[in-house]
Amino acid sequence: MASSIRVRATANGGTTEVQALIQHPMDTGLVKDAQGQLIPAHFIQQLSFEHGGKTVFLADWGPAVAKDPYLKFSFKGAAKGDELKIGWTDNKGASDSTTARIG
Amino acid sequence: MTFLSGRSLATRRLVLQGIGSVALIGFAPALAAANDPYPEDAFKQKSDTDAIKALYGRPHEGSDKVKLDAPEIAENGAVVPVAVTTSLSDVTSISFFVSENPNALAASYRIPEGTVPAVANRLKMAKTCNVTAIVESGGKLYSASKEVKVTVGGCGG
Structure with missing residues (x-):
């Protein structure tokens, strides 16, 4: 299965800009489906970015983060060709991770 | 658990250890997050x-x-x-x-x-x-x- 995580990380003058797009329903648990049944809450709770064994960014999310979440941040200390590890876990215990190469 | 003999206890422990390590591998991405609990x-x-x-x-x-x-x-x-x-x-x-x-x-x-x-x-x-x-x-x-x-x-x- 293709990864749920799409990442673009670009190093520019010592700062690496990271953009991530994750496929996830981010259901709040408050919305009803076509049959009038509540769709149970299903959302990513934690998302982490690691570079060189160190966490460079950690997100704690609630269900108010939009469906298929998008995130942008920057960090210092990485070079082109380095690896960036990205992983998430959701409230149902599911998780996914991927490794991106900084370009 | 008093009815368990020493040997079966040891096996039980082995099995539990096995489960533990499998869980650790399976949830490697979650491990980093465990240091910073979800609020x-x-x-x-x-x-x-x-x-x-x-x-x-x-x-x-x-x-x-x-x-x-x-x-x-x-x-x-x-x-x-x-x-x-x-x-x-x-x-x-x-x-x-x-x-x-x-x-x-x-x-x-x-x-x-x-x-x-x-x-x-x-x-x-x-x-x-x-x-x-x-x-x-x-x-x-x-x-x-x-x-x-x-x-x-x-x-x-």
């Missing part, structure tokens, strides 16, 4: 005041050094682009609160040393209300708020 309680609070109290437990003050970038009018409350930048130094976290959502805390980001104190994301908004960003810098809390008008709420039907 479950803060995400359950209804109002932004309570959520800020649960997450930080300290008062915050408005600051023009916190720049909150959010649209004046959001046509679709399900996807509202919100971003924060700050000129404050020594930033350790940035959090977003949407005052009229069922639970005010939307997202909280831990900013380790070496990471630029700026983040852009997309939030859901139930209706027109204030979006507040809180930046934790040097142990103090600085905030910026902006009212975003929502024409279609982000809570589905």
Whole structure:
């Protein structure tokens, strides 16, 4: 299965800009489906970015983060060709991770 | 468990160890996060005041050094682009609160040393209300708020 995580990380003058797009329903648990049944809450709770064994960014999310979440941040200390590890876990215990190469 | 003989206890322990290591491999991405527990309680609070109290437990003050970038009018409350930048130094976290959502805390980001104190994301908004960003810098809390008008709420039907 293709990864749920799409990442673009670009190093520019010592700062690496990271953009991530994750496929996830981010259901709040408050919305009803076509049959009038509540769709149970299903959302990513934690998302982490690691570079060189160190966490460079950690997100704690609630269900108010939009469906298929998008995130942008920057960090210092990485070079082109380095690896960036990205992983998430959701409230149902599911998780996914991927490794991106900084370009 | 007194009826178990010594031998079966040992086997049991082996099996348990086996399960333990499998679980560790399976949840490797979650392991890093385990050091920084998910602030479950803060995400359950209804109002932004309570959520800020649960997450930080300290008062915050408005600051023009916190720049909150959010649209004046959001046509679709399900996807509202919100971003924060700050000129404050020594930033350790940035959090977003949407005052009229069922639970005010939307997202909280831990900013380790070496990471630029700026983040852009997309939030859901139930209706027109204030979006507040809180930046934790040097142990103090600085905030910026902006009212975003929502024409279609982000809570589905």
